[in-house]
Amino acid sequence: xxxxxxxxxxxxxxxxxxxxxxxxxxxxxxxxxxxxxxxxxxxxxxxxxxxxxxxxxxxxxxxxxxxxxxxxxxxxxxxxxxxxxxxxxxxxxxxxxxxxxxxxxxxxxxxxxxxxxxxxxxxxxxxxxxxxxxxxxxxxxxxxxxxxxxxxxxxxxxxxxxxxxxxxxxxxxxxxxxxxxxxxxxxxxxxxxxxxxxxxxxxxxxxxxxxxxxxxxxxxxxxxxxxxxxxxxxxxxxxxxxxxxxxxxxxxxxxxxxxxxxxxxxxxxxxxxxxxxxxxxxxxxxxxxxxxxxxxxxxxxxxxxxxxxxxxxxxxxxx
Amino acid sequence: xxxxxxxxxxxxxxxxxxxxxxxxxxxxxxxxxxxxxxxxxxxxxxxxxxxxxxxxxxxxxxxxxxxxxxxxxxxxxxxxxxxxxxxxxxxxxxxxxxxxxxxxxxxxxxxxxxxxxxxxxxxxxxxxxxxxxxxxxxxxxxxxxxxxxxxxxxxxxxxxxxxxxxxxxxxxxxxxxxxxxxxxxxxxxxxxxxxxxxxxxxxxxxxxxxxxxxxxxxxxxxxxxxxxxxxxxxxxxxxxxxxxxxxxxxxxxxxxxxxxxxxxxxxxxxxxxxxxxxxxxxxxxxxxxxxxxxxx
Numbered sequence: 231x232x233x234x235x236x237x238x239x240x241x242x243x244x245x246x247x248x249x250x251x252x253x254x255x256x257x258x259x260x261x262x263x264x265x266x267x268x269x270x271x272x273x274x275x276x277x278x279x280x281x282x283x284x285x286x287x288x289x290x291x292x293x294x295x296x297x298x299x300x301x302x303x304x305x306x307x308x309x310x311x312x313x314x315x316x317x318x319x320x321x322x323x324x325x326x327x328x329x330x331x332x333x334x335x336x337x338x339x340x341x342x343x344x345x346x347x348x349x350x351x352x353x354x355x356x357x358x359x360x361x362x363x364x365x366x367x368x369x370x371x372x373x374x375x376x377x378x379x380x381x382x383x384x385x386x387x388x389x390x391x392x393x394x395x396x397x398x399x400x401x402x403x404x405x406x407x408x409x410x411x412x413x414x415x416x417x418x419x420x421x422x423x424x425x426x427x428x429x430x431x432x433x434x435x436x437x438x439x440x441x442x443x444x445x446x447x448x449x450x451x452x453x454x455x456x457x458x459x460x461x462x463x464x465x466x467x468x469x470x471x472x473x474x475x476x477x478x479x480x481x482x483x484x485x486x487x488x489x490x491x492x493x494x495x496x497x498x499x500x501x502x503x504x505x506x507x508x509x510x511x512x513x514x515x516x517x518x519x520x521x522x523x524x525x526x527x528x529x530x531x532x533x534x535x536x537x538x539x540x541x542x543x544x545x546x547x548x549x
Numbered sequence: 550x551x552x553x554x555x556x557x558x559x560x561x562x563x564x565x566x567x568x569x570x571x572x573x574x575x576x577x578x579x580x581x582x583x584x585x586x587x588x589x590x591x592x593x594x595x596x597x598x599x600x601x602x603x604x605x606x607x608x609x610x611x612x613x614x615x616x617x618x619x620x621x622x623x624x625x626x627x628x629x630x631x632x633x634x635x636x637x638x639x640x641x642x643x644x645x646x647x648x649x650x651x652x653x654x655x656x657x658x659x660x661x662x663x664x665x666x667x668x669x670x671x672x673x674x675x676x677x678x679x680x681x682x683x684x685x686x687x688x689x690x691x692x693x694x695x696x697x698x699x700x701x702x703x704x705x706x707x708x709x710x711x712x713x714x715x716x717x718x719x720x721x722x723x724x725x726x727x728x729x730x731x732x733x734x735x736x737x738x739x740x741x742x743x744x745x746x747x748x749x750x751x752x753x754x755x756x757x758x759x760x761x762x763x764x765x766x767x768x769x770x771x772x773x774x775x776x777x778x779x780x781x782x783x784x785x786x787x788x789x790x791x792x793x794x795x796x797x798x799x800x801x802x803x804x805x806x807x808x809x810x811x812x813x814x815x816x817x818x819x820x821x822x823x824x825x826x827x828x829x830x831x832x833x834x835x836x837x838x839x840x841x842x843x844x845x
Contacts, residue, residue: 336789508661519648
C-alpha cells in the first residue's frame with residue numbers, strides 16, 4: 231500500500247513537467263523542501279520557529295552572489311548557500327534554544343529580522359532590486375540546464391535527497407529522542423539526554439535544508455530578493471506546514487503545493503492573497519489543527535485500516 | 550562640552566535622543582499591552598501591531614468623515630478597537646485556551662494578516678497625513694534645541710498612561726484580582742470572581758492600549774496599513790529583552806531601548822535598525838529569562 235503510493239507519486243513527479251509549467255513545479259518543490267525542513271523543527275521537536283525565512287532567503291542571496299559575481303558552478307553555489315544557512319543556523323539556534331515556546335518564536339522572528347535589515351543595507355545584496363539575472367551554469371560543466379525541463383529534474387533530485395534525509399532523521403534513534411523532547415522535555419532530561427544538543431542539531435539540520443531550498447530557488451528564478459527574507463515568508467512556511475499537517479511527513483509538501491497554486495491564481499488580486507491566507511490560518515487553527523494529511527491519516531486509522539502501520543499523526547507541537 | 554569632544558553637534562544628539570524617547574514610548578505602550586495580555590491569558594497577541602494600526606485609522610477616519618477631533622479620538626479609538634478585540638476574543642481566541650499556547654500565536658497571526666490585508670485593499674500602502682491638533686502645534690526653545698510640543702506630549706502622555714496602568718495593576722484591588730488570576734485562575738474562580746470575564750476585559754484593555762498608541766503615533770508617522778507590522782517585530786524583541794514578568798519592567802525596557810536606538814543613530818547609524826536585536830542576543834546569552842523576567 232505504502233510502496234504503491236510512493237511509486238505513484240514518483241511517476242507523477244516524473245511525468246509532471248511535460249504537462250504542467252516546469253517553473254511552477256520547481257517553485258512548489260523548493261517551497262515543499264523548505265516547509266519540510268521547517269516541519270522537522272516544529273513537528274518533531276516542538277519548536278515553532280518564526281524566522282525560517284532568514285535561512286531560505288539568506289541562502290538564496292549567497293547562492294546568487296556566488297554564481298553570478300564569483301562565477302562559481304551551479305551545484306557549488308547551491309551548496310555554498312546551504313553552508314551559509316548552516317552557519318547561521320548554528321549561531322541563531324544556539325541563541326534561540328535558550329528559550330522555549332512563545333519566546334522561541336519571538337526570538338527567531340527577531341533574529342531573522344536582523345538578517346532582513348542586513349540584506350536591505352549590505353552592498354552586495356542590491357537592496358530593493360535584489361540580485362537579478364543569475365546565470366544558469368551547466369551542471370558539472372557539461373549538462374546544460376538552460377532548458378526548464380532539464381532543470382526540473384535537477385531540482386527534483388535535490389528535493390528528493392532532502393526529503394529522504396528528513397525521513398531518515400525522523401525515523402532514526404536521533405529522531406526518537408527529538409520526539410521524546412517534544413512530548414516531555416523534563417523527562418528526556420531526566421533520562422540523561424543532552425536536550426540542548428539534540429535541539430541544536432535539529433535546528434542546524436532544519437536551517438541547512440531550508441538553505442538548500444533557498445539556494446535552489448535562486449537558481450530556478452535567477453533571482454534573490456528581499457521577499458525571501460521578509461518575516462511574511464516565515465509566516466508563509468508556517469501556513470504551509472499547518473495546512474498540510476504539522477508533524478506529518480507528507481503534510482508540508484501538500485501544504486506547499488496548495489499555497490503556491492493559490493498564489494499563482496490569486497496573484498492579480500493583490501491584497502486579497504493576504505486576507506485569504508489569514509482566513510486559512512484561522513480556519514486551520516480553529517477547526518483542522520491536524521492539517522489535510524493529518525486529518526486523512528486520522529480518518530484512516532479511525533476506519534479500521536489496521537495495515538497502515540505506525541503513521542500516527544501528531545496532534546500538536548508540544549510545550 | 551563633552552558632546553563636542555565626541556564630534557557630535559548637540560543639536561543632532563538631542564534631536565535623536567528625543568526621537569529615541571518617542572520610539573521608546575511606543576515600544577513601552579505596546580510591550581506593556583502584550584505583557585498584560587500574556588500575563589493573564591498566556592497568549593502572545595500577534596494582532597497587536599494590526600490593532601495599533603487600527604487605532605491610528607479610527608482616528609484618521611473619525612477626523613475625515615465625522616469631524617472627531619484628536620482628543621476625542623484619544624478616548625474613542627481605544628474603546629472602538631478594544632471592543633473589536635473583545636469580539637475576536639469571545640468568538641475565536643476563547644476556543645484555544647485549553648490548547649498549546651502556540652495555537653493562540655498562530656490564530657492571532659492569521660487575524661493580523663486579515664486585518665492588514667483588508668486595510669491595504671481599502672486604503673493602499675501609501676500613508677495618510679494626520680494633522681497635529683492645534684493645542685499642540687509649535688515648539689519650545691530649550692536653548693540647546695527646539696522641542697516640538699506634540700513630541701513632548703507623546704513622551705509625557707505615554708508615561709502617564711504606562712504609569713497609570715502600572716498603578717491599576719500593582720496598587721488597586723482590581724489589579725490584585727488580576728494578579729491573583731494570573732497566578733492561579735482556578736482558585737480565584739472559587740472565590741466567586743468571574744475570571745473569564747476578567748480575561749475578556751483584559752484582552753480588550755491590552756488591545757485598547759495598542760490603539761491608544763496608534764492614535765498618538767498618527768500625527769508623527771503617516772497613517773499607513775503597514776505601520777504596525779514592522780514595529781511589532783521590534784516590540785517582540787523588546788519583550789524578550791525585558792521578559793514579560795513585570796509591568797514596570799516592560800515600561801523601563803521600552804523607553805530605555807528607544808533611547809539606545811536613538812543614540813545608535815547618532816554614533817553608528819548603520820546599526821540603528823539592528824541594535825535592539827543585537828541587545829536581545831546578548832541578553833539571551835547572559836540572562837535568558839530577560840532582564841525583569843521570571844522563568845515559568
